Amino acid sequence: MQGEYTARRIEVEGIVQGVGFRPFVYQLANLYNLKGEVLNTSSGVSIHVEGPDKDIDSFCREMKNNGPPLARITGVSDYPETVKNHKSFSIAESREGASRSVLVSPDVSICDDCLRELFDKKDRRFGYPFINCTNCGPRYTIIDDIPYDRPNTSMKHFRMCGKCQAEYDDPGNRRFHAQPNACHDCGPFLTLFDNNRKMIDGKNPVEKTAGLLKQGYIVAIKGLGGFHLAADAENDKAVYTLRKRKAREEKPFAIMSYNLEIIKEYALIEPEEAALLSSFRRPIVLLKKKAPNPLSCEVSPKNKYYGTMLPYTPLHYLLMQHDFTALVMTSGNRSEEPISIDNDDAFNRFSDIADFYLTHNRDIYLRSDDSIVKRTAGNNRFIRRSRGYVPEPVFLTRNTQPVLACGAELKNTVCIIRHNKAFLSQHIGDLENLATLDFFELTIRHMKRILDVYPEIVACDLHPDYLSTKYALSQKNVKLVRVQHHHAHIAACMAENMIEGPVIGLSLDGTGYGEDGKIWGGEVLIAEKSRFTRAAHISYIPMPGSAAAIKEPWRMAASYLYDAFGEEMWGLDIPVFKEKSEDKIRFIIDMVSKKINSPETSSLGRLFDGISAIIGIRNKVCFEGQAAMELEMLSDDNTEETYDYEWTEDDNLYKILTAPLIKGVVADLNNGVHQSVIGGKFHATVIRLYTELCKIIRKDTDIERVALSGGVFQNSILLSGMVKLLEKNGFKVYTHKLVPSNDGGISLGQAIVAGTDI
Numbered sequence: 050m051q052g053e054y055t056a057r058r059i060e061v062e063g064i065v066q067g068v069g070f071r072p073f074v075y076q077l078a079n080l081y082n083l084k085g086e087v088l089n090t091s092s093g094v095s096i097h098v099e100g101p102d103k104d105i106d107s108f109c110r111e112m113k114n115n116g117p118p119l120a121r122i123t124g125v126s127d128y129p130e131t132v133k134n135h136k137s138f139s140i141a142e143s144r145e146g147a148s149r150s151v152l153v154s155p156d157v158s159i160c161d162d163c164l165r166e167l168f169d170k171k172d173r174r175f176g177y178p179f180i181n182c183t184n185c186g187p188r189y190t191i192i193d194d195i196p197y198d199r200p201n202t203s204m205k206h207f208r209m210c211g212k213c214q215a216e217y218d219d220p221g222n223r224r225f226h227a228q229p230n231a232c233h234d235c236g237p238f239l240t241l242f243d244n245n246r247k248m249i250d251g252k253n254p255v256e257k258t259a260g261l262l263k264q265g266y267i268v269a270i271k272g273l274g275g276f277h278l279a280a281d282a283e284n285d286k287a288v289y290t291l292r293k294r295k296a297r298e299e300k301p302f303a304i305m306s307y308n309l310e311i312i313k314e315y316a317l318i319e320p321e322e323a324a325l326l327s328s329f330r331r332p333i334v335l336l337k338k339k340a341p342n343p344l345s346c347e348v349s350p351k352n353k354y355y356g357t358m359l360p361y362t363p364l365h366y367l368l369m370q371h372d373f374t375a376l377v378m379t380s381g382n383r384s385e386e387p388i389s390i391d392n393d394d395a396f397n398r399f400s401d402i403a404d405f406y407l408t409h410n411r412d413i414y415l416r417s418d419d420s421i422v423k424r425t426a427g428n429n430r431f432i433r434r435s436r437g438y439v440p441e442p443v444f445l446t447r448n449t450q451p452v453l454a455c456g457a458e459l460k461n462t463v464c465i466i467r468h469n470k471a472f473l474s475q476h477i478g479d480l481e482n483l484a485t486l487d488f489f490e491l492t493i494r495h496m497k498r499i500l501d502v503y504p505e506i507v508a509c510d511l512h513p514d515y516l517s518t519k520y521a522l523s524q525k526n527v528k529l530v531r532v533q534h535h536h537a538h539i540a541a542c543m544a545e546n547m548i549e550g551p552v553i554g555l556s557l558d559g560t561g562y563g564e565d566g567k568i569w570g571g572e573v574l575i576a577e578k579s580r581f582t583r584a585a586h587i588s589y590i591p592m593p594g595s596a597a598a599i600k601e602p603w604r605m606a607a608s609y610l611y612d613a614f615g616e617e618m619w620g621l622d623i624p625v626f627k628e629k630s631e632d633k634i635r636f637i638i639d640m641v642s643k644k645i646n647s648p649e650t651s652s653l654g655r656l657f658d659g660i661s662a663i664i665g666i667r668n669k670v671c672f673e674g675q676a677a678m679e680l681e682m683l684s685d686d687n688t689e690e691t692y693d694y695e696w697t698e699d700d701n702l703y704k705i706l707t708a709p710l711i712k713g714v715v716a717d718l719n720n721g722v723h724q725s726v727i728g729g730k731f732h733a734t735v736i737r738l739y740t741e742l743c744k745i746i747r748k749d750t751d752i753e754r755v756a757l758s759g760g761v762f763q764n765s766i767l768l769s770g771m772v773k774l775l776e777k778n779g780f781k782v783y784t785h786k787l788v789p790s791n792d793g794g795i796s797l798g799q800a801i802v803a804g805t806d807i
Contacts, residue, residue: 056085056130057105059096061112063123064152064441066197069183070094070120071140072225074112081108084135089143089196091501093124093152099132118184119154119329121441123470140220143196153189153197153499155437156273156417158331158361160185162223167363173212178255178364179237179411183227185329189440189475190274190413191229195499199228203412210235229411237411239364244404246396255364258407259371267291269381269395269403273362274417274436274475275388276381276395278402283374288347291377294402296384298671301349303333303356303419305378307369314374315342316355322424330437331361332420343374353682356421361437364409380418387478387488390416415495416488417475426769431789433460435475440496442470443787443797446547451504453493454799455517457534457792458510459560459673461485463493463517464796466804467502471544471797473788480516489517508532508803510795512562530803534561535569537798538758538790539576544801545787546756550577552783553584553743553752555771558759558791559599559654559674568592570652570759571705573742575750579805585696585703585742587656591647593640598655601669602676603629605655606662607637608647610715613708623718624665653735653761656707660731663714664724674760680728686766688729694738701749703742710734729766736770740778747780756783758798760791 061070066089074087074096083100098105113122159167163180166172174180181187194201209217213232216224224230231237241254251257258268262279265287270277278295280287282304292298306312309323316336318326326334335354349355358378360366369376381395382388383402389395390413395406417439421432431438447469454464461477474492478485497503508530509521521529532540538561539554554574563569564583571587591608592598598605606625610618619631626634640647657677661667666683667676692713696705710731717727743755755775762768768784775782788794 053102054100054132055102055105056097056099056132058128058130059098059109060093060126060128061096061122061124062093062152064119064121064154065094066154066195067183067188067226067228068119068154069117069223069225072183072220073117073120075138075140075220077108077111078138081105083108084138086135086139086141088141089198091196095144097130097133097135098138099135119157121152123152123444143198152442153192153195153440155330155439155441156187156190157185157329157437158359159363159366160329163363164366167366174232176367177233177236178239178362178367179229179231179409180363181227181229182223183225184223186227186229187273190415190417190436191411192499193414197228202228203414204229204231206412207231207236237409239407239409242396242406242408244400249405254407255367256371258405259368259373261405262373262376263371266404267294267402268405268407269399270364270368270378270407271392271395271409272364273413274415274419275390275413276399277378278381278399280377281373282344282348282377285345285347288345288377291379291402292347295379297379299350299675300672301352301354301356302377302379303358304344304348304375305358305360305365305369306375307360307366307373309359311374312336312357315339315344316357319424321429325422325424325429326357326359330420331359332422332437333358335421335423335432348377351679351682354423358419385479385481386484388416388418415475415492423763423765425765426772426784428784428786430763430768430785431787431793432763432791433476434462434473434788434793439475440472440499442472443545444547445469445471445544445801446549449804450506451502452506452508452800452804453504454508454796454803455510455521456796456799458512458515458517460789460792461489461517462793462796463489463496464800465496465500465502465504466800467500471800472496472500473797476793486516486520490520506530506803508799510534510537510562510799511564532799532802533564533581534795535572535574535759536576536581537795537802539574539581539756539798540578540801541788541794541798542756542758542783542785542790543576543578544797545785546783548754548783551750551752552576552754552756553746554581554756554758555739555743556759557653557761559652559761560650563651568648568650568652570650570654571656572651573703573739573746575746575752576756578801583702584746585705586651587653588704588706589649589651590655590707591641591644592650592655593637593647595646595648599658599670599673602658602662603668604637605659607634608641609656609659609707609711610663611638611641613711613715621715623663623715625662625668628665628668657761660714660728663711664718664727666724674763677761677764680731681764681766683725684728684732684766685725686729686732686770688726688733690730691734691737692730694734696738696742703745705738705742732764732766732770735767736774739771740774743775743780744778753779754781754783758785758790758794762790
């Protein structure tokens with residue numbers, strides 16, 4: 050006996066649309082000889098199933114534990130239902146409802162089955178650059194609304210041919226309800242143009258593009274989430290030309306290679322990195338360089354790493370098969386602007402950059418840059434969280450009211466909380482121009498629509514001049530919550546680790562507007578999600594020229610030296626004084642002394658900049674964080690020796706003095722100590738002094754948990770060393786693994802603080 054014949058309604062939430070979940074349910078129901086139907090709703094998937102109790106139980110268990118590879122179930126509700134005497138099990142039409150809480154899948158790389166078909170000369174999709182199935186292909190970038198059905202995607206413009214329609218309608222086919230399903234006869238196609246928008250004749254635009262790249266030309270290539278600007282990574286002249294045209298002097302370029310074996314020709318790959326590179330998410334992974342290697346030195350100058358990815362679209366595979374060691378595949382944008390997604394826009398914006406354009410006629414509804422991940426301290430760490438991961442949510446410890454968080458100015462993302470899920474947007478960029486602001490506002494509108502959430506609580510940064518703050522202030526009929534930058538960092542770390550406060554929060558970065566109107570960045574906080582107390586910080590130092598001091602670290606060097614030595618600094622024999630004239634330095638010191646355009650900062654990021662300039666590494670930067678990054682690249686990470694350090698204490702607030710450290714660095718310079726040793730000692734000093742402060746605060750508060758956040762923790766030496774020493778001293782340490790530690794994670798923290806403060 051199999052038990053009573055009953056019926057149930059099963060509501061499934063999560064990433065269950067566009068990932069083959071309904072055909073999986075259909076086949077599973079037939080396996081257990083159950084009757085009923087399955088359909089998409091605006092909340093997920095709804096199943097009506099009839100049969101013996103025991104078989105339904107087995108069906109439910111199998112459904113939860115062995116779903117399709119891209120499916121992610123986040124909730125299952127089971128209700129008794131009236132038996133309707135269905136004669137079979139079927140897949141019904143999608144149904145819209147009042148609730149719209151379905152989770153949309155990220156864009157994912159081509160699967161192995163489609164890849165085999167792509168290169169199978171007997172397959173009807175041989176060489177088709179848009180091949181896909183329910184297990185792979187575009188999702189987030191082509192969806193306009195939910196449910197995730199073809200009419201709500203950019204594929205609505207392409208009517209399927211008879212063969213594709215038959216696949217689409219067959220529950221037993223891998224392409225059943227694969228919304229981007231298409232072929233040579235009915236789907237999108239590629240076109241190659243020259244710089245004058247003249248179409249290049251040829252039956253194989255990919256082969257022609259490969260030939261152009263081998264000749265040293267730069268090609269704008271339309272991909273999944275936007276355009277790339279491509280060049281042959283072995284061609285010095287081509288890579289240099291791309292740098293010059295794009296006005297990207299020294300920032301590393303991302304590169305793409307056909308497979309892992311080719312990557313091993315120029316980079317070292319650990320097993321965990323190989324798994325990450327090969328995953329269906331296909332991020333850019335930072336890999337240590339091999340020396341020597343065949344790539345141009347212009348790809349990643351003065352850096353130990355290459356940002357490398359494998360192909361993730363069929364177009365990439367078709368292109369990369371033409372015997373390239375690697376192609377530069379950098380984001381298709383002008384400096385500080387969003388990645389281009391529109392053909393006409395690309396022609397206009399890249400007219401003086403690209404020689405040719407490989408485009409297609411499938412619209413991209415929402416741009417999405419490549420994600421960037423680095424393996425550090427035993428875990429994957431995001432530098433940028435975007436394609437392949439967004440819009441998967443971060444799960445929270447409890448439900449909260451809907452919140453929109455507007456993020457920071459740099460590396461902006463936005464975040465919307467719905468129930469117990471926090472949805473971070475893809476990387477938006479630096480909110481410093483109209484184009485990025487337009488993208489920011491478009492992303493908010495898009496997320497509100499597909500999540501069906503219109504929050505009445507809006508969170509933003511304290512800084513009054515951020516465009517994200519101004520946007521928040523312009524919203525009507527909402528509760529506005531302004532969140533201190535470094536508190537948001539720690540709240541984000543707490544949220545992704547699903548912990549409640551209090552914690553000791555080390556919030557270390559370059560810039561954040563403080564509650565006292567000064568620029569924070571070297572902070573130790575006693576933090577909960579709803580509040581914080583400042584327990585310690587680096588003592589304030591003037592930033593001569595304000596923002597100019599970020600772009601010209603020698604200004605910070607002068608400020609730190611003057612603080613440490615006073616007028617005696619003029620007798621020092623150090624690199625920064627040889628690079629800059631005495632008149633220029635005296636002008637800077639005059640600004641500091643008279644407090645002219647010299648806001649005070651407690652930033653650890655600025656201290657990194659100052660040290661970099663003092664020891665002769667970098668006086669002027671071409672991109673954010675360059676001076677600190679090159680200091681890290683040069684530093685000996687095995688050094689345990691430290692410089693002297695000290696702090697003062699006033700009313701339970703500890704202030705870290707920089708003068709002893711600066712004097713120690715200068716003494717080593719005078720004694721001929723190598724830059725790598727000085728850099729190593731500096732890192733070790735920062736690790737040791739913050740650990741000692743945590744021990745003092747633990748004694749005062751009994752708090753044994755430490756949360757690490759802020760852009761400085763992208764530094765592998767600092768993160769690994771801090772985790773190791775804190776754990777050695779008995780602390781439980783929490784770090785970022787789901788969102789970036791830099792300002793890309795700020796919006797999550799803002800949302801958490803605003804959602805808690807209600």
